[in-house]
Every structure is written in C-alpha cells, then in structure tokens.
Amino acid sequence: MLPFARVAIIGLGLIGSSIARAVRAEMPTVALSGYDADPETRETARAIGLCDDIADTPGAAVLDADLVILCVPVGAMGDAARAIADDLPADAVVSDVGSCKESVAKALAEALPDATIVPAHPVAGTERSGPEAGFATLFHHRWCILTPSEGTDPVAIERVSTFWKRLGATVETMEAAHHDRVLAITSHLPHLIAYTIVGTASDLEEVTASEVIKYSAGGFRDFTRIAASDPTMWRDVFLSNREAVLDMLQRFSEDLSALQRAIRWDKGDELFDLFTRTRAVRRSIVEQGQDDAAENFGRARD
Amino acid sequence: MLPFARVAIIGLGLIGSSIARAVRAEMPTVALSGYDADPETRETARAIGLCDDIADTPGAAVLDADLVILCVPVGAMGDAARAIADDLPADAVVSDVGSCKESVAKALAEALPDATIVPAHPVAGTERSGPEAGFATLFHHRWCILTPSEGTDPVAIERVSTFWKRLGATVETMEAAHHDRVLAITSHLPHLIAYTIVGTASDLEEVTASEVIKYSAGGFRDFTRIAASDPTMWRDVFLSNREAVLDMLQRFSEDLSALQRAIRWDKGDELFDLFTRTRAVRRSIVEQGQDDAAENFGRARD
Ligand SMILES: NC(=O)c1ccc[n+]([C@@H]2O[C@H](COP(=O)([O-])OP(=O)(O)OC[C@H]3O[C@@H](n4cnc5c(N)ncnc54)[C@H](OP(=O)(O)O)[C@@H]3O)[C@@H](O)[C@H]2O)c1
Ligand SMILES: NC(=O)c1ccc[n+]([C@@H]2O[C@H](COP(=O)([O-])OP(=O)(O)OC[C@H]3O[C@@H](n4cnc5c(N)ncnc54)[C@H](OP(=O)(O)O)[C@@H]3O)[C@@H](O)[C@H]2O)c1
Numbered sequence: 081m082l083p084f085a086r087v088a089i090i091g092l093g094l095i096g097s098s099i100a101r102a103v104r105a106e107m108p109t110v111a112l113s114g115y116d117a118d119p120e121t122r123e124t125a126r127a128i129g130l131c132d133d134i135a136d137t138p139g140a141a142v143l144d145a146d147l148v149i150l151c152v153p154v155g156a157m158g159d160a161a162r163a164i165a166d167d168l169p170a171d172a173v174v175s176d177v178g179s180c181k182e183s184v185a186k187a188l189a190e191a192l193p194d195a196t197i198v199p200a201h202p203v204a205g206t207e208r209s210g211p212e213a214g215f216a217t218l219f220h221h222r223w224c225i226l227t228p229s230e231g232t233d234p235v236a237i238e239r240v241s242t243f244w245k246r247l248g249a250t251v252e253t254m255e256a257a258h259h260d261r262v263l264a265i266t267s268h269l270p271h272l273i274a275y276t277i278v279g280t281a282s283d284l285e286e287v288t289a290s291e292v293i294k295y296s297a298g299g300f301r302d303f304t305r306i307a308a309s310d311p312t313m314w315r316d317v318f319l320s321n322r323e324a325v326l327d328m329l330q331r332f333s334e335d336l337s338a339l340q341r342a343i344r345w346d347k348g349d350e351l352f353d354l355f356t357r358t359r360a361v362r363r364s365i366v367e368q369g370q371d372d373a374a375e376n377f378g379r380a381r382d
Numbered sequence: 383m384l385p386f387a388r389v390a391i392i393g394l395g396l397i398g399s400s401i402a403r404a405v406r407a408e409m410p411t412v413a414l415s416g417y418d419a420d421p422e423t424r425e426t427a428r429a430i431g432l433c434d435d436i437a438d439t440p441g442a443a444v445l446d447a448d449l450v451i452l453c454v455p456v457g458a459m460g461d462a463a464r465a466i467a468d469d470l471p472a473d474a475v476v477s478d479v480g481s482c483k484e485s486v487a488k489a490l491a492e493a494l495p496d497a498t499i500v501p502a503h504p505v506a507g508t509e510r511s512g513p514e515a516g517f518a519t520l521f522h523h524r525w526c527i528l529t530p531s532e533g534t535d536p537v538a539i540e541r542v543s544t545f546w547k548r549l550g551a552t553v554e555t556m557e558a559a560h561h562d563r564v565l566a567i568t569s570h571l572p573h574l575i576a577y578t579i580v581g582t583a584s585d586l587e588e589v590t591a592s593e594v595i596k597y598s599a600g601g602f603r604d605f606t607r608i609a610a611s612d613p614t615m616w617r618d619v620f621l622s623n624r625e626a627v628l629d630m631l632q633r634f635s636e637d638l639s640a641l642q643r644a645i646r647w648d649k650g651d652e653l654f655d656l657f658t659r660t661r662a663v664r665r666s667i668v669e670q671g672q673d674d675a676a677e678n679f680g681r682a683r684d
Pocket of ligand 2: 392393394395396397398417418419420423453454455456458461462479480481482503504505506507508509510511512513612615619
C-alpha cells in the first residue's frame, strides 16, 4: 500500500528534485505537485517534467496533498510553512528535509500550529544544487532520521517512515536535539573545516593560488569538494545549529592544539597512536556500506 | 633515449612499487633492482615479479645502478642513504620521493657527501601502503617537484626530470624550503586536520561510534579516507616539516576562530561570502585536471 497518494514538494533543488525523481521511480502512481520560489527553477522543473504539476504559488501546490515536504534551506522553513498555512488540507502530513532539526521543528510548529508534523533528514547529498542536480537513487542505502516531537500521531510517523523506505533509505528515529549534535560532528563541523582551510589556502601570499591548485592532489582537493557546497544552505545550517556546532568546534580545537604540541615537542609516539586509531573508523564506514572501498575515492586511474 | 638504464628502488611500498610498475610499463628495457627493509615485503615483491632482482641487502641492490631512488618514510631517509653509501657507484644519481624536502636534502647530503643528489617529490598517492598498493599510472597527469640544491650537475637534473616525464608526470623545479611551505598547505595540513577530526569524533561520549559511522555520509566519511593514510609516513612528515606545518596550522586556527565568531554573532553575510569564494577554487582544480568533475567523487549512484 502507498503511504501517500498526493505528494507536494516545496523547494525543487537537489533534495526536492531527487525526492520527485525517486517517487516517480518507486511509486509511479503518486500524484506529484511542486513549487519553488525561483521562477527559473519552476521553468526548469516544468521543462524536465519533474512533477505532474508545477504550481505558481505555494498554496496551489499543496491544495490537494496528503504529504507536503519542505525542501528549502533551513533558514527559509518558517517562511515556506507560513506560505502554505492557508491552503494546507487539514489531514495532510507536513514533513521537511532540513539538515538541522530543533530550529526547524520550532519554526514549523509556530507557522502551522494545528498541522501534523513529522520532521525528517535524509543523510545524503552531493556538492551540487538546483533541480538538475538531483537523481532518483540519492537515498539508496542512506539513513533518513525522523525527529517527531512527543505526542505526534504514530500513524503519521509510520507513513512518513514507509515513504522514506520506499525511496531506498533506512529510517531511524531520534530526538531533534540529539540529531543536531550527531550531525554537528558528522556533517556540519567537516563542512566548516573544509570551508576554512580552502579559505586559508586562498589567502596565502607566498604560496600562489596557482600552486595551491597544481599541487592539490596531495590531499587538499578532497576538502575543496565539500567546500563547493551551496553557500545559502550552509550559512543557514551553521546559524541554525549554532550551539552544537560551536561545542564540537571547541572540542576539535582542543584536540588540534594537543596535536600541535605533540609536533612542537617531537612526540612521535602520540602522533603515531592517533594515526593508527583513526584507521579503524574508516574500516567500519566501508564495512557498513557508508562509503566505497575503492582507494582514492575510486578516482580514475588514468 | 632512456635517461637511466639500471634503476634501483629502496623501499617497495606504495610509491616504490608504483615506480617499479611504471618503469616496467613505460621503459621496459630498464634493469630494475629493489630492496626493502621488511623481509615480508621483499618476499611479496619477488612473488609478484616487481623487479628483475630483489636484493637482500641495500648494498647489493645499488651495486650496478645509475639511478637510485629512496622510497622510504622521510624519517628513514638518512638510514637508507647510509646503508648504500659503501656500494653506491660513483657516477650514480641518487634521488628520493620524500614528502618533505629540506630535512631529506640535509639527511642525504650528510650521508652521501660525494654523491650527485636530485631530490624529487611526486605529488600523487592514495591512502593505501605496501607493495601491492602500487600501480603503474599513479603519476599520470600529476606533478613531480624537483628540489636540487644550487650547484647540482644540470645534466643529472635533466635526466631525473626526463625519468619522471616518462612515467607520465609533469615536472616543476623549486627550492626545497618553498616546496615544504607549499606542501604544508596543500597536503600536510589537510592530513593533520583529517586525523584530528576523526579523533575528536571517536572520543565523543554522547554521540556513539556507531552513530558517527552510520551518519558519516553527511561529510565526515571524506575525512576518514585521508585519516586512513600510513601512520609512520605521516608521523615522519609532521616531525620533519615542523616549522611550515605549525605556521600553516596557526593561520588555519586564526581563520577558524574568525568563523567561530561569525557564527556566534550571527554574521550570515561573512559566512556566505567565504562559502562563495571557496567554490571558485574547486572549479579551478577540476578545470586543471587535478580532480574528477564527477559529483560526490563519482561514488556509485547505487
Ligand atoms: N545538499 C545536501 O547535501 C542536503 C542533504 C540533506 C538535507 N539537505 C537539506 O535540504 C534542504 C534543501 O537543500 P538542497 O541541497 O536541495 O538546496 P538547493 O539545491 O539550493 O534547493 C533549494 C531550493 O529551495 C528554493 N527556495 C528557497 N526558499 C524558498 C521558499 N521560501 N519557498 C520555496 N522555495 C524556496 C530555492 O530557490 P532559490 O534558489 O531562489 O533560493 C532552491 O531552488 C535544506 O534544508 C538542506 O539543509 C541538504
Ligand atoms: N603515500 C603517499 O601518498 C606519498 C606520496 C608522495 C610521496 N610519498 C613519500 O614516499 C615515501 C614512501 O611512502 P609510501 O607511501 O610508499 O610508504 P609505504 O607504502 O609504507 O612504503 C615504505 C617502505 O619502505 C620500507 N622501509 C622503511 N625503512 C626502510 C629502510 N631504512 N630501508 C629500506 N626500506 C625501508 C618500509 O618497510 P617497513 O614496513 O618494514 O617499515 C616500507 O615497505 C615516503 O617518504 C613518503 O613521504 C608518499
């Protein structure tokens, strides 16, 4: 049985358009409607036939939906929710895909006080954005975390869970606050660090930009991929998950200082011990199918 | 014309074995000899036919060579050079592949005061190590940096340069000290940061190891690849290139503090500006063929 029959997607970027493609692939009888604030994106979405209907207002997109998924930057969730408030059917379930959950849950509850809300975060993505960046298999073998607040209708939670499983994801439920701390270390801090080091390298005077680029295969290039991610999305993530990000950053800085001291005082054993410990983490990630075992990210050998 | 006819490789790990394979592929008439301190590695090298001859002592490996390449961890370069000093032919050129050049140049000059030395660093690698990790195309479209000291025989430099071009690399020459600063930012600091964040994540109590692994697709997994690199090699790199690494680390830490303040004081514009600037660097790296354009590192779409 289909968990939902009429799905509306608000925000047709990487994630929204991937959901649309995945729904088409896995649940082809579902009626799909979509809306994006950007007229150009709506045009593209129409041209590539992303949904059955691309509406010109958010209200028109949700009029008939039994599931509405907000796929906009986390800082825009409140606005996007307010924009559908008047037209949202009373029995529709509202969900989102935001990368932070506490702030989004608050924004959605304020904008839609009477709606059934089941927040979700598919832990999957690439560095691209926009409607043409999406693809149907993005969520395959990836986790999708639901963070419903206490008292949410269990049937609604179950339906959203089934929806994500149908798209290929494995579903986990946790509290929004815990989600935000877990993602602060596994996603937000890595992005913050990658942005920083790419900035640091760009600002050096004695090492030219051309040198940084030429010799990037020594490790730097991997950071640039992450640091090419969408600026709006990530600005919103850092501001919305401020406390958890700052806390993880504090721990990271302390550990970095310890390593700095180890280098300064020639403590090779300390370095060696840490570098040995970190190998095991990689092994587990590969074993659990969260990354490719291919060396060098499977980059072409020629 | 072949730049060298009899090449000896000391240290048959990732880089040494890749050179052996590349020589076989590109200059099949070259006589190849090899030696590694580890008897097991020598056994493996013999079993896979890596060289024409795998010697049981470093002296025997270089007896007849016109090029000797030291492919051992940078902290072992002095020892490896001393071990061949007595048997090195007077007209042989000595080179190495160490990731830092000032300390290695010093160690080699002390161990082999009369030899012709042309230090080199192929900026190419993977996170694997050992003789079976190597492959013949590792150096294709990558840079190889030569750092000969003043007064080195230009003919020797030219021959080493030709050697690397034959293996598919593009050759650049610079001063050892400048090399060490360029690589500190493009390779050494990225590795240091990756090791640190993987360590930080492993030490958290409220976020379990299992959660870190499950949700690593949000960005963290990319860091674990780099943090799976060889502990001995990297301990040596950080201790050998201490000053440059500590200096780059200092700049990085300052930039990270600035970002921390921007998050704390809600300065979204500052974040947005940096995140926009960093995208351009990625574009250049891809344009110049130093990385794949494939999104998400071209990870399998299913
Ligand atoms: N990218 C990832 O790796 C990833 C992974 C998991 C979750 N997420 C989350 O998914 C959400 C979307 O990210 P994305 O990567 O898909 O971003 P994206 O490709 O930039 O798409 C976002 C789209 O939403 C539109 N939009 C902005 N405000 C809107 C509003 N009020 N109403 C309707 N449309 C609006 C944007 O239009 P404009 O261009 O005009 O602003 C844009 O077309 C974010 O909350 C993000 O945190 C992202
Ligand atoms: N990996 C990279 O990405 C990369 C890139 C460019 C340059 N480099 C440089 O290349 C060099 C080798 O790195 P690698 O990645 O090939 O390391 P590797 O795979 O660990 O191989 C190094 C080999 O050298 C052997 N060895 C150690 N001391 C020796 C000695 N005194 N005499 C003879 N053999 C000795 C080691 O044996 P044991 O196992 O017994 O110690 C090991 O088999 C390092 O200087 C590194 O900085 C590495």
